[in-house]
Amino acid sequence: MALTQVQLANLSEVTRQALADASQTLTSMLEQTIRMEAPAVEVVDLYGMQSLLQDPTTPVTAVYLLVQGDLHGHLLLLWSTESACSIADILLGKKPGTTRELDEMDLSALAEVGNVTGTCFLNALANRTGLKILPTVPATAEDMVGAIVQYAVADLAATADEAVVVETQIEGDVKGHFLLLPDAGSLVRLLQCLEAEQ
Amino acid sequence: MSLLHRTVQPALLAAGDGAVLSAGLGEIRISADQAQQIACFGLGSCIAVVLYDDGAHVGGIAHVVLPQSDGRAIAHPGKWADTAVPELLRQMEQAGARRRNLKARLAGGASVLKGHGFPQLGIGQRNAEATKAALQAAGVAVVAEDTGGQHGRTVWLHIDSGRLLIRTVGHGEKEL
Numbered sequence: 305m306a307l308t309q310v311q312l313a314n315l316s317e318v319t320r321q322a323l324a325d326a327s328q329t330l331t332s333m334l335e336q337t338i339r340m341e342a343p344a345v346e347v348v349d350l351y352g353m354q355s356l357l358q359d360p361t362t363p364v365t366a367v368y369l370l371v372q373g374d375l376h377g378h379l380l381l382l383w384s385t386e387s388a389c390s391i392a393d394i395l396l397g398k399k400p401g402t403t404r405e406l407d408e409m410d411l412s413a414l415a416e417v418g419n420v421t422g423t424c425f426l427n428a429l430a431n432r433t434g435l436k437i438l439p440t441v442p443a444t445a446e447d448m449v450g451a452i453v454q455y456a457v458a459d460l461a462a463t464a465d466e467a468v469v470v471e472t473q474i475e476g477d478v479k480g481h482f483l484l485l486p487d488a489g490s491l492v493r494l495l496q497c498l499e500a501e502q
Numbered sequence: 503m504s505l506l507h508r509t510v511q512p513a514l515l516a517a518g519d520g521a522v523l524s525a526g527l528g529e530i531r532i533s534a535d536q537a538q539q540i541a542c543f544g545l546g547s548c549i550a551v552v553l554y555d556d557g558a559h560v561g562g563i564a565h566v567v568l569p570q571s572d573g574r575a576i577a578h579p580g581k582w583a584d585t586a587v588p589e590l591l592r593q594m595e596q597a598g599a600r601r602r603n604l605k606a607r608l609a610g611g612a613s614v615l616k617g618h619g620f621p622q623l624g625i626g627q628r629n630a631e632a633t634k635a636a637l638q639a640a641g642v643a644v645v646a647e648d649t650g651g652q653h654g655r656t657v658w659l660h661i662d663s664g665r666l667l668i669r670t671v672g673h674g675e676k677e678l
Contacts (some may be wrong), residue, residue, distance in 0.1 A: 351528045351578065360544030361656050363671045368615050415617070443617025447671050450544020451614050451654025457527065458547050458625055461567050461581060 305466045314498040315345045322428035329424040336477035343472040360450025367418025373438040377486035378456035381418045387478040415442040433497035525565040528581035532562040532593045536662040545610035545655045547626035552607040554664040555599035564590040569632030583632035609657045611649040646678040
């Protein structure tokens with residue numbers, strides 16, 4: 305899978321705008337300033353994916369959305385344990401620093417944040433491209449980042465050896481990462497829509 | 503800090519007194535170096551198929567990603583359970599292991615994502631089943647396993663002793 309510079313630039317641009325929408329939503333939900341930086345968009349070898357992770361054993365709290373419709377893929381919001389606890393405090397009106405471990409209620413609140421943020425991102429992408437993009441109900445996980453990302457990688461590896469990864473950092477009062485991994489067929493559709501625009 | 507490296511790490515990482523060979527996704531690693539360990543970091547739905555010959559002190563791990571190759575092009579035999587097991591055996595024998603001495607241990611095959619209506623018996627379980635079927639077909643006994651559940655695992659195989667250590671986040675540590 306080789307993408308031209310123009311294709312990579314188009315993907316960066318459309319995802320950057322969608323991320324700007326999503327970070328506004330996140331900012332108003334959490335009443336904290338949240339920024340999502342310009343994303344890194346790159347083609348990665350799926351086999352190298354785990355060695356691309358800084359440390360696959362790092363514990364994170366993840367919200368996962370399976371993306372269906374014209375765009376099939378995986379969307380992940382990954383939070384450090386500390387940030388996940390802060391988000392739970394904010395959403396459930398607890399005094400800052402109260403949450404040390406996440407219970408079912410906290411995870412459910414985090415899932416909702418992920419759901420709203422992810423859906424906002426996907427809606428922006430759908431509005432821009434005209435593609436039908438349908439997120440499914442969110443799933444959560446608290447585990448090693450490698451084990452979580454592996455779920456998406458295994459799905460993509462069934463039909464390909466490479467994938468495009470859109471990754472950015474979530475910065476501000478809470479910190480995390482945003483990852484989007486579309487499958488190869490979806491990527492072609494997305495790129496076609498972006499090229500048709502020009 | 504970025505989540506991803508911008509360059510791929512070398513497979514061989516210095517680690518304390520020995521050295522650690524990392525078996526990444528779909529990779530097969532073999533060692534007869536008594537100072538070495540072979541590790542799989544952050545196993546989720548994948549399976550670490552661990553073979554060890556305790557006479558020759560040769561060990562190997564295949565990091566299996568998916569159950570059945572269905573005859574797809576085999577540039578990466580380690581990716582699929584049905585092709586990884588024969589290739590792991592071949593490389594073990596080439597490194598001096600004897601098939602009749604080989605014992606298999608399995609770790610991984612979890613479903614780490616939890617959600618309403620999310621399939622819990624997904625790819626992890628199918629990976630475990632396919633791996634066991636492939637080992638049975640090859641006549642290699644599975645002597646221990648730590649598979650399934652909803653948590654990730656990191657495994658370390660010590661080549662000198664054959665000890666297999668499993669670490670988790672919040673689910674303790676064990677030896678298989």
